[in-house]
Amino acid sequence: MTTLQRPQLNSLPPITWEKLPDDFNLPDEPVESNLQPLLASALRESLELAGLIVESMLIASNFGLCATVGDKTIVKAPDWVYVPSVQSLPVGEIRRSYTPHLEGDIPSIIIEFVSETEGGEYSINPHYPYGKWYFYEKILQVPIYAIFHPKTAELDVYRLVSGKYEQLLADENNQYWLEEIGLFLGIWLGKKAEMTTSWLRWWDQSRNLLLWGSELLEQERQRTESERQRAESERQRAEQAELKLEQLAQKLRDLGIDTETV
Template sequence: MATQLSEAKSQTELVISWEALPKDFKLEDEPVENTGQPLLAGALRESLEISGFIQPQMLIASNFGLCATVNGQFIAKAPDWVYVPLVNQVVGNRKSYTPNLEGDIPAIAIEFLSDTEGGEYSVKRSYPPGKWFFYEQILQIPIYIIFEPDGGLLEYYQLENKRYELKQPDENGRHWIDVMGLFLGTWQGTKEAHTGYWLRWWDQAGNLLPWAVEQIEQERQRAEQERQRAEQEHQRAEQERQQKERLIAYLQSQGIDPNNLPPLE
């Protein structure tokens, strides 16, 4: 009886260690993508980069192996988008990331749902574990987001008491992410000839963080407004000059020298 209890306990316990990706290791669950997923991931990063949010010590990546060793078996999962606030060493062209060994645990993991089931909701515990179980129980990532681009459904889960709890958005349909100091929500529109739903960032004041093409348009509009203001100022100055010339001409027609007028009291 004691042996059976011991075996049952060993099956439920998770012995987790943090080891670097073996050179010969291949991801067992390659991410399922459609053509829109890289655009979604790239758009999330683009607005952060343009706004000056991204710092060298951060790690923001897509389809990127997050690694852990559980009960002696190496595991790597590749979220569609991941944010790590602080890494120990800035390395170019990373192929993987092992939390605790190389820096912070990821603060956010995002999965984009595709037509093919990719295990985003899987709580499978046996090897290889499902993504949900891996993020929640092994890595314990504080925020897990599942986004369905076709319908714009955003599911925002927060880790509470070691379990993901679904959180409702605010009155604007957005979620405040304290670790980033930004709101995350859905936005409908077109980017790179792709029309649909997107995940977007807003700052604390509610301003949408722009993409490059939007910022270029904003700069163009500002330049046009400045041009119009300069043109209006030029027209106003020209009108004042003409009005002054007409006044001088009138005074002269009346035999009055404008230069000898008494000063106004």
């Protein structure tokens, strides 16, 4: 168990960081739409394909984050969480929850997708079982908290400043620079998994969009097709040049000139 000495906020009981008991029943809340898991996997997919995920990281969705407040075990399962460094597990062991400080870093970024029963993502309930906002801000103290509204394609991003979340303003490209991951986060309208909707996407520091696997395949297909067309054009030019040479040789022969001696 690790105890974090921290000034008490709103009479918050002492916070300790304990491993979740093996017999603890994790909350089993179903996702409310088929879009939510797609949004989460799409965020991870582009990071992985860009080579930005290393073994020491923890990137997960609907995964229990734990803290003990007083004598109460608190578990929240954000829709998407990014932890830069965690302790490795023994070979074959599966991580069923994560306790910051005890098992590694605190999450750098948490993203919630607003569901049909909206409101929980903004909850500042300071009493057990604590609202999500309160848990991330006051207990875990996560540097970046983002809330995405899939229906309205709105994204709210907050940064922890002096123990309180302050809303960030999007830049001229309607994106947010997140130094914790070294990328821009923004909204992109398009198609993935046969679904055309608004997606959360990553852009690198040069504003290059981090691509999904299907986009990389399409990019490679276009490159291959472009090379095929270029090779075909070269073949046609060579054939045209050969034809012109033959036509010139024929004209010379018609004039009685021996092309073999020219």
